[in-house]
Amino acid sequence: xxxxxxxxxxxxxxxxxxxxxxxxxxxxxxxxxxxxxxxxxxxxxxxxxxxxxxxxxxxxxxxxxxxxxxxxxxxxxxxxxxxxxxxxxxxxxxxxxxxxxxxxxxxxxxxxxxxxxxxxxxxxxxxxxxxxxxxxxxxxxxxxxxxxxxxxxxxxxxxxxxxxxxxxxxxxxxxxxxxxxxxxxxxxxxxxxxxxxxxxxxxxxxxxxxxxxxxxxxxxxxxxxxxxxxxxxxxxxxxxxxxxxxxxxxxxxxxxxxxxxxxxxxxxxxxxxxxxxxxxxxxxxxxxxxxxxxxxxxxxxxxxxxxxxxxxxxxxxxxxxxxxxxxxxxxxxxxxxxxxxxxxxxxxxxxx
Amino acid sequence: xxxxxxxxxxxxxxxxxxxxxxxxxxxxxxxxxxxxxxxxxxxxxxxxxxxxxxxxxxxxxxxxxxxxxxxxxxxxxxxxxxxxxxxxxxxxxxxxxxxxxxxxxxxxxxxxxxxxxxxxxxxxxxxxxxxxxxxxxxxxxxxxxxxxxxxxxxxxxxxxxxxxxxxxxxxxxxxxxxxxxxxxxxxxxxxxxxxxxxxxxxxxxxxxxxxxxxxxxxxxxxxxxxxxxxxxxxxxxxxxxxxxxxxxxxxxxxxxxxxxxxxxxxxx
Amino acid sequence: xxxxxxxxxxxxxxxxxxxxxxxxxxxxxxxxxxxxxxxxxxxxxxxxxxxxxxxxxxxxxxxxxxxxxxxxxxxxxxxxxxxxxxxxxxxxxxxxxxxxxxxxxxxxxxxxxxxxxxxxxxxxxxxxxxxxxxxxxxxxxxxxxxxxxxxxxxxxxxxxxxxxxxxxxxxxxxxxxxxxxxxxxxxxxxxxxxxxxxxxxxxxxxxxxxxxxxxxxxxxxxxxxxxxxxxxxxxxxxxxxxxxxxxxxx
Numbered sequence: 001x002x003x004x005x006x007x008x009x010x011x012x013x014x015x016x017x018x019x020x021x022x023x024x025x026x027x028x029x030x031x032x033x034x035x036x037x038x039x040x041x042x043x044x045x046x047x048x049x050x051x052x053x054x055x056x057x058x059x060x061x062x063x064x065x066x067x068x069x070x071x072x073x074x075x076x077x078x079x080x081x082x083x084x085x086x087x088x089x090x091x092x093x094x095x096x097x098x099x100x101x102x103x104x105x106x107x108x109x110x111x112x113x114x115x116x117x118x119x120x121x122x123x124x125x126x127x128x129x130x131x132x133x134x135x136x137x138x139x140x141x142x143x144x145x146x147x148x149x150x151x152x153x154x155x156x157x158x159x160x161x162x163x164x165x166x167x168x169x170x171x172x173x174x175x176x177x178x179x180x181x182x183x184x185x186x187x188x189x190x191x192x193x194x195x196x197x198x199x200x201x202x203x204x205x206x207x208x209x210x211x212x213x214x215x216x217x218x219x220x221x222x223x224x225x226x227x228x229x230x231x232x233x234x235x236x237x238x239x240x241x242x243x244x245x246x247x248x249x250x251x252x253x254x255x256x257x258x259x260x261x262x263x264x265x266x267x268x269x270x271x272x273x274x275x276x277x278x279x280x281x282x283x284x285x286x287x288x289x290x291x292x293x294x295x296x297x298x299x300x301x302x303x304x305x306x307x308x309x310x311x312x313x314x315x316x317x318x319x320x321x322x323x324x325x326x327x328x329x330x331x332x333x334x335x336x337x338x339x340x341x342x343x344x345x346x347x348x349x350x351x352x
Numbered sequence: 353x354x355x356x357x358x359x360x361x362x363x364x365x366x367x368x369x370x371x372x373x374x375x376x377x378x379x380x381x382x383x384x385x386x387x388x389x390x391x392x393x394x395x396x397x398x399x400x401x402x403x404x405x406x407x408x409x410x411x412x413x414x415x416x417x418x419x420x421x422x423x424x425x426x427x428x429x430x431x432x433x434x435x436x437x438x439x440x441x442x443x444x445x446x447x448x449x450x451x452x453x454x455x456x457x458x459x460x461x462x463x464x465x466x467x468x469x470x471x472x473x474x475x476x477x478x479x480x481x482x483x484x485x486x487x488x489x490x491x492x493x494x495x496x497x498x499x500x501x502x503x504x505x506x507x508x509x510x511x512x513x514x515x516x517x518x519x520x521x522x523x524x525x526x527x528x529x530x531x532x533x534x535x536x537x538x539x540x541x542x543x544x545x546x547x548x549x550x551x552x553x554x555x556x557x558x559x560x561x562x563x564x565x566x567x568x569x570x571x572x573x574x575x576x577x578x579x580x581x582x583x584x585x586x587x588x589x590x591x592x593x594x595x596x597x598x599x600x601x602x603x604x605x606x607x608x609x610x611x612x613x614x615x616x617x618x619x620x
Numbered sequence: 621x622x623x624x625x626x627x628x629x630x631x632x633x634x635x636x637x638x639x640x641x642x643x644x645x646x647x648x649x650x651x652x653x654x655x656x657x658x659x660x661x662x663x664x665x666x667x668x669x670x671x672x673x674x675x676x677x678x679x680x681x682x683x684x685x686x687x688x689x690x691x692x693x694x695x696x697x698x699x700x701x702x703x704x705x706x707x708x709x710x711x712x713x714x715x716x717x718x719x720x721x722x723x724x725x726x727x728x729x730x731x732x733x734x735x736x737x738x739x740x741x742x743x744x745x746x747x748x749x750x751x752x753x754x755x756x757x758x759x760x761x762x763x764x765x766x767x768x769x770x771x772x773x774x775x776x777x778x779x780x781x782x783x784x785x786x787x788x789x790x791x792x793x794x795x796x797x798x799x800x801x802x803x804x805x806x807x808x809x810x811x812x813x814x815x816x817x818x819x820x821x822x823x824x825x826x827x828x829x830x831x832x833x834x835x836x837x838x839x840x841x842x843x844x845x846x847x848x849x850x851x852x853x854x855x856x857x858x859x860x861x862x863x864x865x866x867x868x869x870x
Binding site: 007008009010013014024025028029031032035037038040041042043044045046047048049051052053055056057058059061069086087089090091093094096097098099100101103104105167193194197198200201202205206209 | 361391395428473476483484504507513514519522523541544546547548552553556564567572573574
């Protein structure tokens with residue numbers, strides 16, 4: 001699921017970097033105040049452990065393929081969400097820096113996709129809620145698998161969203177989605193099993209280390225306000241960032257398309273294929289493809305006019321607003337998703 | 353990656369510990385420059401191919417002045433390439449409108465964007481690898497911290513890096529112990545895997561306890577302190593400004609086309 | 621250098637699961653002495669050592685260093701006076717470079733940067749590792765790691781040095797260098813070890829631990845020559861007392 005720089009536009013990459021930076025800063029602050037000194041070496045060593053464990057494969061019976069531990073969920077179980085997020089960030093950073101596993105621009109996206117959902121969604125919502133203090137048995141395994149699946153599905157979905165919002169790859173949204181989600185369903189099951197295996201091992205030997213720093217009720221409330229703050233900051237940053245990158249014609253076109261084409265999508269009735277095709281048009285961006293004139297249903301290959309209206313688009317009055325919308329939508333979509341889930345988590349925690 | 357992956361990390365850091373004019377440039381300066389590089393490269397339109405080529409100057413200069421073996425970096429780029437290729441490969445299928453003509457051959461937009469993706473991949477990856485190879489983990493983290501990375505994250509990176517070798521070696525030994533006794537499947541059976549990884553995890557946690565005790569024994573009270581960090585010099589500022597000017601020029605004018613035009617004018 | 625006497629009075633310790641590791645240990649070590657703690661595996665040596673710098677707190681009884689009784693409040697002060705060298709140097713060298721590891725202690729003590737650098741450099745020179753100051757720890761040999769680990773403790777200018785199996789995993793040259801170093805120190809040295817040859821060369825007194833209690837103590841040669849005693853507690857008489865070692869003391 002590691003994304004390469006090649007797939008990300010600077011606007012999306014920058015927006016996600018801002019989000020990741022915000023979450024990291026929040027985690028760092030949270031840990032500083034409620035810090036147990038022994039957390040530092042534990043985080044470091046567990047990071048090394050995850051790095052190593054990712055290189056050890058186990059065979060999946062009946063399929064002839066092998067899988068390995070991702071580690072996000074397991075870290076959350078052992079360290080709590082805040083520390084886990086930072087550890088995942090560090091592992092991905094080392095992989096990006098030393099192995100070119102995922103690019104530097106995309107690192108913010110990768111950390112968010114692979115860290116935020118396991119730590120702040122899958123762990124509190126699925127795992128803790130289901131497993132409670134289970135030390136083994138069906139409860140633990142079931143909760144692990146469910147949590148891992150949820151975490152990875154959300155992560156895979158954000159990869160698709162980020163790629164789509166970047167508009168660099170010509171791969172259409174629907175196809176990519178249909179490719180990613182089922183694969184990551186299987187990966188999620190594998191991850192859940194591996195996590196449960198390791199956790200039950202630890203539970204037998206040192207059960208006291210499975211009670212990570214529990215977030216106090218007050219902290220939950222402040223988490224929500226922090227998330228809101230991060231959302232606003234990301235919008236501001238994403239907007240500013242995209243404006244700076246406004247020399248990119250394709251981002252501008254996409255923004256125009258988004259703004260002008262919205263009514264058309266609403267007007268489309270009909271089957272999924274046509275809607276997907278219409279969606280695809282919006283991502284096939286250049287004016288050469290003769291799209292923006294409200295042509296609607298034609299797939300790009302069928303577009304006939306190659307007369308392109310670049311001068312017209314450059315004269316588009318709200319240049320700033322256009323590219324800002326691009327960055328905003330890219331960053332905001334993922335953040336809104338995250339926030340919605342986060343609020344749901346809080347609501348659930350208070351109800352439970 | 354294989355279980356020897358952690359040794360690769362050591363090799364990169366070894367390169368980073370060498371001395372050269374590039375190594376002596378402050379990590380902060382190099383990081384900022386590389387960041388500008390990546391942003392410039394990624395900000396091109398999806399069909400841009402020729403304008404990207406002058407950008408290769410930056411990673412190549414880092415590598416040659418930094419005395420980094422080019423074959424080594426090249427191999428790493430190749431190893432990381434398949435993913436970018438796999439995704440970019442769809443473009444020629446979905447985007448078949450002809451965009452450019454070379455002589456009588458019409459090249460579709462899809463192929464152009466594919467080529468652009470590959471070029472951008474090669475550029476950004478080689479720049480990032482060159483950055484690490486001529487800075488080293490320690491100086492890089494110190495520089496990042498000065499640029500605002502939270503201290504706990506910088507410490508985490510350094511600790512992770514430090515114990516990568518230790519835990520990696522333990523993991524290797526354990527896997528070898530299994531291989532010597534098993535009928536040698538490529539991957540472990542799940543039960544064995546669970547025990548092995550579980551054991552490795554327990555040992556790692558016990559080690560973390562011992563490290564904490566060692567830290568406490570030397571007066572650690574939760575606050576992480578650093579010795580005097582390296583200072584920024586004028587040469588570092590010049591480094592950033594010089595390269596930034598080059599990136600700006602290469603971004604706004606297509607230097608390759610200009611150069612080609614000059615050549616052809618000279619030839620005619 | 622003040623005269624720090626290490627005194628342990630009726631020290632008892634039980635683990636959370638109830639296992640009694642130490643059953644009433646008492647001794648008094650005068651300043652500047654080199655003392656060995658020997659015993660079979662599981663006798664309680666490591667547990668006892670961990671009480672000397674406050675890593676563990678007694679269940680009953682007390683530990684006093686230089687007159688200060690060890691409590692949670694005084695633990696920090698005791699740790700400044702008692703330097704502990706661990707069995708596995710990898711646990712002790714956790715910073716990116718050797719120099720930073722050695723500087724870790726003085727830095728935490730709040731000393732100014734110049735003083736920190738001076739002490740760290742001096743400590744490294746003392747153990748003969750000054751040329752390795754910029755090396756990352758994972759690139760050191762076992763002997764070098766051990767010496768650097770000792771330097772990390774020396775940099776804090778402790779009065780008492782406590783060491784857990786210092787000669788384990790060392791090759792003969794490394795071990796010889798370690799013995800030379802230990803003999804040259806003027807601190808109080810408390811060494812838990814299986815290396816009885818080292819004990820003869822370095823330490824003047826020996827405590828024999830078995831089942832969590834001290835079963836014998838006295839001058840090195842007296843205790844270690846007592847074959848019946850040694851065998852009864854899972855030990856042996858070291859060869860050096862029977863044969864002359866060409867590199868050892870006369």
